[in-house]
Amino acid sequence: MMASYRGLAVVAGGAGFIGSHLCRALVERGHEILCLDNLQTARPSNLRLLEQLPRFTFVEADVVNPLPEEVTRHSDQITRVYNLACAASPPQYQADPEHTMLTNVVGTHRLLRLAEQAGARFLLTSTSEVYGDPEVHPQRESYRGWVSCTGPRSCYDEGKRAAEALTFDYARLGRAEVRVARIFNTYGPQMHPDDGRVVSNLICQALTGRDVTVHGDGTQTRSFCYVSDMVEGLIRLMESDIDGLEPVNLGNPVELTVNELLERVIAMAPNEAKIVYRPLPQDDPRRRRPDIGRARALLAWEPTVPLEEGLRETFRWFAEEVGETAGETAI
Amino acid sequence: MMASYRGLAVVAGGAGFIGSHLCRALVERGHEILCLDNLQTARPSNLRLLEQLPRFTFVEADVVNPLPEEVTRHSDQITRVYNLACAASPPQYQADPEHTMLTNVVGTHRLLRLAEQAGARFLLTSTSEVYGDPEVHPQRESYRGWVSCTGPRSCYDEGKRAAEALTFDYARLGRAEVRVARIFNTYGPQMHPDDGRVVSNLICQALTGRDVTVHGDGTQTRSFCYVSDMVEGLIRLMESDIDGLEPVNLGNPVELTVNELLERVIAMAPNEAKIVYRPLPQDDPRRRRPDIGRARALLAWEPTVPLEEGLRETFRWFAEEVGETAGETAI
Numbered sequence: 001m002m003a004s005y006r007g008l009a010v011v012a013g014g015a016g017f018i019g020s021h022l023c024r025a026l027v028e029r030g031h032e033i034l035c036l037d038n039l040q041t042a043r044p045s046n047l048r049l050l051e052q053l054p055r056f057t058f059v060e061a062d063v064v065n066p067l068p069e070e071v072t073r074h075s076d077q078i079t080r081v082y083n084l085a086c087a088a089s090p091p092q093y094q095a096d097p098e099h100t101m102l103t104n105v106v107g108t109h110r111l112l113r114l115a116e117q118a119g120a121r122f123l124l125t126s127t128s129e130v131y132g133d134p135e136v137h138p139q140r141e142s143y144r145g146w147v148s149c150t151g152p153r154s155c156y157d158e159g160k161r162a163a164e165a166l167t168f169d170y171a172r173l174g175r176a177e178v179r180v181a182r183i184f185n186t187y188g189p190q191m192h193p194d195d196g197r198v199v200s201n202l203i204c205q206a207l208t209g210r211d212v213t214v215h216g217d218g219t220q221t222r223s224f225c226y227v228s229d230m231v232e233g234l235i236r237l238m239e240s241d242i243d244g245l246e247p248v249n250l251g252n253p254v255e256l257t258v259n260e261l262l263e264r265v266i267a268m269a270p271n272e273a274k275i276v277y278r279p280l281p282q283d284d285p286r287r288r289r290p291d292i293g294r295a296r297a298l299l300a301w302e303p304t305v306p307l308e309e310g311l312r313e314t315f316r317w318f319a320e321e322v323g324e325t326a327g328e329t330a331i
Numbered sequence: 332m333m334a335s336y337r338g339l340a341v342v343a344g345g346a347g348f349i350g351s352h353l354c355r356a357l358v359e360r361g362h363e364i365l366c367l368d369n370l371q372t373a374r375p376s377n378l379r380l381l382e383q384l385p386r387f388t389f390v391e392a393d394v395v396n397p398l399p400e401e402v403t404r405h406s407d408q409i410t411r412v413y414n415l416a417c418a419a420s421p422p423q424y425q426a427d428p429e430h431t432m433l434t435n436v437v438g439t440h441r442l443l444r445l446a447e448q449a450g451a452r453f454l455l456t457s458t459s460e461v462y463g464d465p466e467v468h469p470q471r472e473s474y475r476g477w478v479s480c481t482g483p484r485s486c487y488d489e490g491k492r493a494a495e496a497l498t499f500d501y502a503r504l505g506r507a508e509v510r511v512a513r514i515f516n517t518y519g520p521q522m523h524p525d526d527g528r529v530v531s532n533l534i535c536q537a538l539t540g541r542d543v544t545v546h547g548d549g550t551q552t553r554s555f556c557y558v559s560d561m562v563e564g565l566i567r568l569m570e571s572d573i574d575g576l577e578p579v580n581l582g583n584p585v586e587l588t589v590n591e592l593l594e595r596v597i598a599m600a601p602n603e604a605k606i607v608y609r610p611l612p613q614d615d616p617r618r619r620r621p622d623i624g625r626a627r628a629l630l631a632w633e634p635t636v637p638l639e640e641g642l643r644e645t646f647r648w649f650a651e652e653v654g655e656t657a658g659e660t661a662i
Contacts, residue, residue, distance in 0.1 A: 097496075097497075097500040097503075097504070098440070098497065098500060098501075098504075101493060101497050101500070102440065105433075105436045105437070105493060106436070106437065109429070109432075130480060132475065144463065144476075144477050144478055144479055144480075145475075145478075145480075146475050147475055147476075148475055149461060149475075149476075149492035149493075149495045149496050150495060150496070150499045150511075150578060151499075152503070154495075154496035154500075155496055155497070157496075158492050158493045158495075158496040159493060159496070161480035161492065161493070162432060162436060162480075162490060162492070162493040164480045164481060164485075164489075165428075165432060165480050165481070165485035165486055165488075165489040165490070166429065166432050166486070168481050168482075169428040169429060169432070169485075169486055170429075172428075172483070173428070173429075180481075245481070246481070247481060
């Protein structure tokens with residue numbers, strides 16, 4: 001039986017990939033939604049689908065700027081603030097590193113203040129990137145990471161670490177009840193095609209008959225969580241009664257190499273694909289796998305969608321989408 | 332022979348401990364100074380001394396807020412921007428962690444934009460705290476640190492790491508020429524008495540006949556750089572022609588335990604002192620020592636003031652100051 005939630009949930013970044021799935025799930029569970037998004041990475045087709053939902057309002061806004069009056073005037077009704085605002089793929093977040101840093105720090109600060117003012121609970125979507133290129137496997141929440149604060153990924157990685165620090169300080173000061181999720185690689189329908197993330201890249205390339213590009217030799221590992229599992233984890237974390245002073249990893253602990261992923265994608269492709277190996281970008285992590293012991297214990301959560309099934313769904317969605325919206329670009 | 336510098340240097344945090352020594356040294360070398368400070372940790376007596384300098388203007392301002400017109404209207408004359416704005420001792424920066432984070436990220440952002448607008452060179456004073464509780468000794472600039480992004484020190488540590496990330500992004504984008512110094516423990520006259528830093532605490536306690544408190548068992552090590560050496564390092568770094576895409580450690584590589592420091596301080600004290608051991612605060616680093624190979628190679632810089640001499644100067648200053656200004660609190 002699905003729990004039912006009342007009140008107004010603000011979802012910043014709600015028109016993005018995970019955000020749009022989250023908005024839908026929250027509406028289904030009874031929430032009214034105020035979705036903020038600057039449409040930096042959102043797809044027009046995602047937004048059109050969302051706008052058909054009941055109890056859903058979209059406000060175009062960038063959390064780097066003061067929150068619009070359409071949001072602040074509802075502060076007495078807001079019960080939950082989900083902060084998913086930030087481009088998450090390296091080519092997107094590196095295009096404007098200043099904006100990425102400010103989105104994470106200033107944006108999180110504005111949303112924390114909103115949560116404080118509203119007396120709402122706040123959830124930050126942090127990232128496995130706070131572990132950098134980890135020296136321990138799998139990564140537990142207590143691992144402090146191996147992160148460069150000087151390199152081209154640091155606008156995102158350090159921005160998220162700073163956002164965590166600010167969020168936990170709000171909790172320590174009793175200014176807001178907080179939750180922090182560290183999200184590992186997530187995939188599924190409604191990803192942005194060609195956004196530089198490995199699953200969407202490989203599928204789009206395989207579907208359109210282009211060369212399939214692998215960065216590095218493909219022996220680096222990732223663990224991929226299907227988006228419905230991730231959304232379930234985020235909602236459980238938000239609604240749990242845990243002490244919010246510790247972050248919680250959310251991701252799929254099943255680890256595979258990029259080459260193994262590639263094989264599965266190629267097996268689904270309509271035509272034979274040519275594989276091209278490219279240099280690994282600077283500071284790209286070699287290995288990444290969550291220890292989800294804390295999520296299991298505290299939230300009774302773990303991923304349930306097997307990779308084969310999730311990939312099939314994703315492939316099917318991209319097959320329709322890449323055909324239908326050929327030429328559509330991010331708005 | 333001392334080099335002579337032209338133009339207007341903005342020194343944010345210029346009324347603080349290191350800032351006030353830096354302002355004096357820059358005036359002596361020919362600069363005109365625009366000193367910004369929110370007077371959060373500055374001592375009134377420091378400021379009174381500074382205001383007697385020629386070519387020195389003080390503007391009370393908090394870099395968290397938009398820079399005042401008294402600063403921006405001079406942007407065509409500004410050639411250097413030194414960012415020293417942030418409380419640096421744990422009790423001070425933890426008193427308002429939100430403000431600490433914003434000082435580092437938003438403040439650095441505002442000063443970077445000023446430097447960009449002015450075509451000025453920008454220097455960020457980062458910190459050895461970006462190494463956290465380090466696992467390698469001594470710390471080289473390439474060491475990525477062992478830093479908690481969830482604990483009570485993270486507002487400062489992660490704030491500085493985020494400030495570095497933003498600064499290096501400005502350099503990578505060609506928006507400003509930058510320098511980043513990672514400052515290790517520094518001491519000397521004009522420190523704030525009882526600000527929670529070990530040298531000033533021990534000296535003030537020993538001078539006033541109070542119990543001398545040691546946190547932990549005193550076997551944790553630190554390395555202490557005399558302030559005139561630090562100021563020389565900062566100016567050399569700013570004026571050097573190095574590629575600004577790497578941070579540079581500045582500090583004294585001579586390592587000693589807190590107990591060894593204590594012995595020297597007690598030997599100077601007028602009366603016998605009682606030592607009290609207190610618990611180590613959360614996340615207090617056990618060991619900290621800079622590798623200054625890069626500063627030696629690039630700046631031909633290393634500390635020249637021996638600890639005995641520096642401590643004597645500092646002790647003498649505190650002896651006058653603690654008597655004269657007993658009861659004076661931070662304004």
